[in-house]
Amino acid sequence: MTAKTLDDLLEAGVAGRHVLVRSDLNVPLEDGAVADDGRIRASLPVITALADAGARVVVMAHLGRPKGTADPAFSLRPAAERMAELAGREVRLAADVTGASAREESANLPDGGILLLENVRFDPRETSKDDAERAALAAEMAALTGGRVSSESAPATLGAYVDDAFGAVHRRHASVYDIAGLLPSYQGGLVFRELDVLSRLTGEPDRPYVVVLGGSKVSDKLAVIDNLMDRADTLLIGGGMLFTFLKAQGHEVGASLLEEDQIPVVTDYLERAEKGGCRIVLPTDIVMASAFAADAEHEVLPVEALTSGAHGAAALGLDIGPETRVAFSEEIRRAETVFWNGPMGVFEFEAFAHGTRTVAQSLTESTGLTVVGGGDSAAAVRALGFDDAQFGHISTGGGASLEYLEGKSLPGVDALEHSATDHGTDHGAGHDAARAGA
Numbered sequence: 288m289t290a291k292t293l294d295d296l297l298e299a300g301v302a303g304r305h306v307l308v309r310s311d312l313n314v315p316l317e318d319g320a321v322a323d324d325g326r327i328r329a330s331l332p333v334i335t336a337l338a339d340a341g342a343r344v345v346v347m348a349h350l351g352r353p354k355g356t357a358d359p360a361f362s363l364r365p366a367a368e369r370m371a372e373l374a375g376r377e378v379r380l381a382a383d384v385t386g387a388s389a390r391e392e393s394a395n396l397p398d399g400g401i402l403l404l405e406n407v408r409f410d411p412r413e414t415s416k417d418d419a420e421r422a423a424l425a426a427e428m429a430a431l432t433g434g435r436v437s438s439e440s441a442p443a444t445l446g447a448y449v450d451d452a453f454g455a456v457h458r459r460h461a462s463v464y465d466i467a468g469l470l471p472s473y474q475g476g477l478v479f480r481e482l483d484v485l486s487r488l489t490g491e492p493d494r495p496y497v498v499v500l501g502g503s504k505v506s507d508k509l510a511v512i513d514n515l516m517d518r519a520d521t522l523l524i525g526g527g528m529l530f531t532f533l534k535a536q537g538h539e540v541g542a543s544l545l546e547e548d549q550i551p552v553v554t555d556y557l558e559r560a561e562k563g564g565c566r567i568v569l570p571t572d573i574v575m576a577s578a579f580a581a582d583a584e585h586e587v588l589p590v591e592a593l594t595s596g597a598h599g600a601a602a603l604g605l606d607i608g609p610e611t612r613v614a615f616s617e618e619i620r621r622a623e624t625v626f627w628n629g630p631m632g633v634f635e636f637e638a639f640a641h642g643t644r645t646v647a648q649s650l651t652e653s654t655g656l657t658v659v660g661g662g663d664s665a666a667a668v669r670a671l672g673f674d675d676a677q678f679g680h681i682s683t684g685g686g687a688s689l690e691y692l693e694g695k696s697l698p699g700v701d702a703l704e705h706s707a708t709d710h711g712t713d714h715g716a717g718h719d720a721a722r723a724g725a
């Protein structure tokens with residue numbers, strides 16, 4: 288069974304209905320302002336299409352990983368403000384996720400109005416491993432769409448849910464997964480298009496097929512290597528994850544990002560690679576810095592020099608070195624298919640942006656299919672002056688696209704296949720479901 292799409296929902300009728308939309312608004316912030324609005328722009332078409340059709344749009348999204356507390360540093364306010372600017376219309380922000388503010392704002396939303404709930408991860412149940420906890424939160428979210436009689440245009444309606452958060456479809460979270468069982472659910476255009484493009488990399492990709500991995504979500508990304516090794520010809524490893532590989536090879540990595548408990552996993556990958564099949568290419572030189580700072584003193588060290596630990600326990604690797612840049616560039620330019628997720632270094636600091644810039648530049652010079660995935664990777668290429676059009680596709684999801692390429696099922700995609708039936712704007716349709724848990 289395939290998921291219903293936004294067009295199906297618009298056809299069913301949305302005027303006067305509350306529609307919950309899960310978007311990925313997890314944007315980088317700088318001094319409290321949105322540093323890259325790519326994900327907001329990508330989310331707007333679905334939100335405005337629904338609002339234009341008279342829906343009362345309640346947007347749910349996360350920002351960062353606030354660990355279940357309402358930490359103001361992770362407020363969605365900057366995203367709401369930027370969304371309002373881009374959409375040229377009011378976007379209200381609730382002060383909570385499903386509390387008094389969300390309930391009141393949602394109940395008072397006019398037809399065509401847009402409300403953004405506060406960061407769904409302020410509620411610890413959003414990411415809970417306990418099914419009952421997530422289900423309870425999802426029921427409160429669903430209840431935001433019902434419990435009141437709608438406008439004249441639709442005297443009594445059931446809410447609906449649209450998943451348009453491609454970057455989060457790999458998360459079994461309340462607002463991504465559990466909610467879909469409670470409301471008629473639809474796939475947004477962004478998720479649809481992303482899956483469509485990425486499906487070109489899963490069947491028979493043109494070879495050599497090179498996957499470039501970096502970034503800071505080390506444990507997430509180390510896990511995807513397992514399946515990617517069966518699919519890609521070459522894996523180029525940079526960013527924060529490379530240090531777990533180097534440590535596994537007996538090098539000292541100082542204060543660099545490291546997942547000690549993943550060393551056996553990484554050792555297994557290296558042994559499998561040696562036996563043939565996929566090649567794992569590791570950096571041969573590293574930019575080691577004295578501190579995590581834009582102006583930190585730094586030097587290029589060949590990987591062998593790390594073994595002695597002479598660089599000290601406080602030194603940390605913040606970029607791949609020049610020799611590695613040349614090697615990675617050659618691999619990328621030789622490839623027929625390239626998928627890249629995760630900056631090669633701390634590109635936000637110019638001194639450590641060279642590796643990321645070289646990889647981006649090499650993708651633009653490749654004649655094959657090039658796909659960049661990930662919020663920070665997309666932000667990096669834009670921040671470094673590249674244009675989206677220079678790449679085959681810029682995906683809004685890094686982890687999500689990697690898990691898709693691995694062949695894994697995605698909770699946010701699967702959940703839509705088991706959604707409630709939509710009775711459209713028929714009088715009295717299904718209020719019980721929307722009220723569940725209210």
Ligand SMILES: Nc1ncnc2c1ncn2[C@@H]1O[C@H](COP(=O)(O)OP(=O)(O)O)[C@@H](O)[C@H]1O
Pocket residue numbers: 501502503504505525526527544604605606628629630631632633634635660661662663664665684685686
């Ligand atoms: N060697 C490194 N040490 C610490 N952080 C790194 C390193 N290399 C890259 N990063 C950081 O990784 C972050 C992006 O990682 P991630 O979220 O995994 O990427 P994406 O959002 O593209 O999937 C960037 O903020 C960058 O500064």
Ligand SMILES: O=C(OP(=O)(O)O)[C@H](O)COP(=O)(O)O
Pocket residue numbers: 311313351352454455458504660661662663683684685686687
């Ligand atoms: O930024 C995201 O993913 P990405 O860094 O893999 O592109 C998504 O918003 C998901 O965030 P999460 O990895 O904290 O669940």
